[in-house]
Amino acid sequence: MVEKPIEHSPRLLLADDDVVTREILSAIAGRAGWHCDVATDGTCAYEMVSRNSYDIILTDMEMPGVSGLELTKMVKRQNPAQAIIVITALASTDAVVQCMKAGASDFLSKPVNLRSLEESLRRTLVMVQQYATDSTLFRFVENLSARYSFASRDVAGMRVPLIIGEKLYRTGTIDLSTKLKLDLAFQEAIVNALDHGNLELSSSLRDQFDCSGKDLYSTLREERLKIPSYAERRVSVVTEYDGTVIRILVRDEGQGFDMKPAQTFRPDDCGQLHGRGLLLISATMDDVVYRDGGREVEMTKYVDHAPGVLKSDSETAD
């Protein structure tokens, strides 16, 4: 294979505490057209990532000090979009699952097969390049909207994802803090629509318990999810993004909900187990409007995003 000029080669950081492994893998990567930097351990690798930009990080999972898994978590916290391939000698599924949960893009088992390495690098690079394209395109989005609805019983016990938030985060349009705020406000609105709207559950039931310590709210919720007249009521969601503003509309088919608890909310009154949801929505979104007796809520979040490099999130770092 003809080696590409270094300045046009994709950049790889190889982290491995074994000198022989480093030499072999870096040679393989170089012949495949990669510009390869090497780090002798996880700490060194993290420092290099902080100073340089890499298309892919290839790391051994088992390293003294900062392991490959820990390195993955640390890097992902700063740059969720960073592609990482983990090499592991551990045959257990748990080790692989840990890697993927930490955000690794792919994994390779030792001893590393030449073809597997090249294929993994190629496949991951395609993903990195696609991501870069998506991120660029999202800066020019003029309208992105989605509309979906579901019956109460369809999502009982499930966490309804905010698809637009996930998409905007993965393309670097919004940072982690904004994504978490959107997720939180959306979840609160969904719970309000499902529980207080469609299932007509009163927050005051949270203060009442049966002999096992279970609150009556949960008990009644389970009962009503079995009754069609409650369970088949629907929740409708509309999300819109026009390049600068995210709008989320949630509507239910129930009685709406009582907004009075939120208006009289006293944070220092631990006896009040309700009203916090509405407060969280108003605190995490830039604008909130309730309509039709609380059956409909429209939440707005303004998006500030700079073109170019993905933003890292230090404000939610531990």
Next chain:
Amino acid sequence: MEFPAQVIGDKGYIKVEGDLDSEQSGEALRQAFNEIFDQGKRKIVIDLSGVQIINSYGIGKVLMCYKRLKAENGVLMVKPLNGFVKETFELLMLDKLLPVED
């Protein structure tokens, strides 16, 4: 879903795994709490270090634990508060209600 619960000395510890924002996680917390509470422990620590999001539902479950302990002169603590969970607690002034165990 189950949360590990253990007793160390006079304190009970509950390790919350994942986000505290669903019926399953709320029920897991309740069961772990009951397990320790039923052993007579009245100092209970909820470890939220692994939690990224806690919504009003999860907060409600935490507060129910608080109320049950308070009714018996017990203490509910959390440890530690990080990132967005810390922000959420501060927003609702729960950081003033629930002491953080060092």
